[in-house]
Amino acid sequence: MIKMFKRLKKKDWLLMLVALVFIVGGIWMDLSIPTHLGNITRLITDPTAGGAIGDVWREGLFMMLFTIGSVLSMIVITLCAAKISSSHAKTLRKDVYERVGDFAVTDVKKFSIASLITRGTSDIDIVRVFIAMFVQMIIRVPILAIWVLFRIQGTNLSIAMVMVAGLAAIIVMAIFVVLFCLPRFKRIRENTDRLNLVARENLTGMRVVRAYNAKDFHESKYNDVNHKLAKDNLFINNVMGLLFPYITIVFSGLTVALFWVASHLIDSGTISVFEGPDFFADTMVFMQYAFQVLGAIMMLIFVLTLLPSTLVAVKRLNEVLETKPMIRDRTNQNIGLKKAFNEDGTITFEDVEFKYPQASDYVLKDISLSVKKGQTVAFIGSTGCGKSSLINLIPKIAFPSSGKVSIGGIDLKEARLEEINDLVGYVQQTATLFTGTIRENLGFGLVEGQTPSDESIEKALKVAQAYDFVTEMGEGLESKVEQRGKNFSGGQKQRLSIARILARNPEIILFDDTFSALDYKTDLALREAIKAEYQGMTMLIVAQRIGTIRNADCIYVMDKGRIVGSGKHDELLKSCEVYQQIAASQLSEDELAKEGV
Numbered sequence: 001m002i003k004m005f006k007r008l009k010k011k012d013w014l015l016m017l018v019a020l021v022f023i024v025g026g027i028w029m030d031l032s033i034p035t036h037l038g039n040i041t042r043l044i045t046d047p048t049a050g051g052a053i054g055d056v057w058r059e060g061l062f063m064m065l066f067t068i069g070s071v072l073s074m075i076v077i078t079l080c081a082a083k084i085s086s087s088h089a090k091t092l093r094k095d096v097y098e099r100v101g102d103f104a105v106t107d108v109k110k111f112s113i114a115s116l117i118t119r120g121t122s123d124i125d126i127v128r129v130f131i132a133m134f135v136q137m138i139i140r141v142p143i144l145a146i147w148v149l150f151r152i153q154g155t156n157l158s159i160a161m162v163m164v165a166g167l168a169a170i171i172v173m174a175i176f177v178v179l180f181c182l183p184r185f186k187r188i189r190e191n192t193d194r195l196n197l198v199a200r201e202n203l204t205g206m207r208v209v210r211a212y213n214a215k216d217f218h219e220s221k222y223n224d225v226n227h228k229l230a231k232d233n234l235f236i237n238n239v240m241g242l243l244f245p246y247i248t249i250v251f252s253g254l255t256v257a258l259f260w261v262a263s264h265l266i267d268s269g270t271i272s273v274f275e276g277p278d279f280f281a282d283t284m285v286f287m288q289y290a291f292q293v294l295g296a297i298m299m300l301i302f303v304l305t306l307l308p309s310t311l312v313a314v315k316r317l318n319e320v321l322e323t324k325p326m327i328r329d330r331t332n333q334n335i336g337l338k339k340a341f342n343e344d345g346t347i348t349f350e351d352v353e354f355k356y357p358q359a360s361d362y363v364l365k366d367i368s369l370s371v372k373k374g375q376t377v378a379f380i381g382s383t384g385c386g387k388s389s390l391i392n393l394i395p396k397i398a399f400p401s402s403g404k405v406s407i408g409g410i411d412l413k414e415a416r417l418e419e420i421n422d423l424v425g426y427v428q429q430t431a432t433l434f435t436g437t438i439r440e441n442l443g444f445g446l447v448e449g450q451t452p453s454d455e456s457i458e459k460a461l462k463v464a465q466a467y468d469f470v471t472e473m474g475e476g477l478e479s480k481v482e483q484r485g486k487n488f489s490g491g492q493k494q495r496l497s498i499a500r501i502l503a504r505n506p507e508i509i510l511f512d513d514t515f516s517a518l519d520y521k522t523d524l525a526l527r528e529a530i531k532a533e534y535q536g537m538t539m540l541i542v543a544q545r546i547g548t549i550r551n552a553d554c555i556y557v558m559d560k561g562r563i564v565g566s567g568k569h570d571e572l573l574k575s576c577e578v579y580q581q582i583a584a585s586q587l588s589e590d591e592l593a594k595e596g597v
Helices: 002-006 010-045 053-101 105-111 113-138 140-151 157-204 206-211 215-267 279-304 307-321 337-344 387-392 417-423 438-443 454-463 467-472 490-504 520-533 569-575 577-586 589-594
Strands: 346-354 364-372 376-381 402-407 424-427 508-512 538-542 554-559 562-567
Touching: 002 307, 010 053, 010 140, 010 279, 053 113, 053 307, 105 113, 113 140, 113 157, 113 279, 113 307, 140 279, 157 206, 157 215, 157 279, 157 307, 206 215, 215 279, 337 402, 337 417, 346 387, 364 387, 364 538, 364 562, 376 387, 376 577, 387 508, 387 538, 417 424, 424 490, 438 454, 438 490, 454 467, 454 490, 454 520, 490 508, 490 520, 554 569, 554 577, 562 569, 562 577, 569 577
Parallel strands: 376 538, 376 554, 424 508, 508 538
Antiparallel strands: 346 364, 346 402, 554 562
């Protein structure tokens, strides 16, 4: 919790100070009201006081002014609390979003996407509500209680013991609630994550669920998590249901005990608010003081009921914020990666090995290769052989467990992600489009601050074989792209994602099985257009189809995380057994005969 408060900004602490000033001022006005009420009582009940109706009106006017002042101070305090809590929630959302944005794939898997969404939304909202209540109530109660004790002149041990006994009873119950409810609140947040996960899987995979008649299975899966969540919520509600009657009993008992002790003390003259014994006035003042303190304690208990869920939410948020991304920049300065590549022009892997965290087996083993500037290099092999993992080491989506990956002689460990991404374009197998227009999606691939020209967009669309279907749409480049590009086919999304990276015109492009959603004709036309229009661009292609890579300058054949062959298509057909098996599974006998296999 302390760590969460440390994230408050200076202006939030300033508002906290303003709220504190108005809290003190409000308490002073609240505690002044009973004094004037006692004066009115004394003027009315004591014939010797010599008060006139004007004196009563004067005291009543003071009470009204103090009441208005107290209300105004509470309004200011509420506004400050809302501003502080909202500002803090905004900061938390920003920090969580930026930290998640720095996560590598393995970091995201540590939490799951559903859990990160829950932590960045509802968990932050729980903290926001608690901070608002903290400013309004938790700060106010101790100040009020101490002030009241000082106001009651001559307070003795009896009243203090009654107050302590009441507070002790409430604190014991609060501890009970925290101890018994904290594990449940933790499970509630975890089950909320699972509920979001199941719902997300069902919605995103709706077609598959229906195709396999798995609706009942998913409903059962959802209902199981939902039942656990409801069970924990029911337990919490039952505890809270017992809490408020208990507080009512303590409140009533404490009220009776305070009045009983106070009446005896006032009657005996042991304590007196006014100079000289005045039983009715002293009793009236003391009742008002007691009601104010007990009312504040009631509100404090309400706030404390939020504590268990807040502690769980804070812990979950700290887990995200304190997680150091597996892949992070070592420096804030660019080291001239693009200049080094333009001068040297090579991408080098030296004795690279890679495995995922907590995994026992290596995905990549003993990888050493060099790609020269302007070359088209391809990687092929069976599913799970490490092709995608290998090229993911270049944009630092993954990080080598050992060995060195360098561009232009510079170890990528020393390069900033921003500098790498300025040099390297990456197109993954699963095309990702964002809500907006086609123009906005194509401009998304440019370096920040640049504006895509119509010429560059048109060229990229033509090369990516996307120009025809885009121009045929009613609004062309201004045509809407729905969430995740669901108003486009798989092949159209893939071509738009290729056009997006081509519009940026990077020096290096990584195609991670990008052409798999394209038919052979479009695949061939696209690759020939790239070769003709973007000469000198270095390309690394991961592919499953031999037809996609057969004209590459060099093909690396991978098997079980190792490179088992390299060379041109014709060479590999004669020298690499794994490549021969792949060719046999994809090419006809006539094609193999022509190749001399």
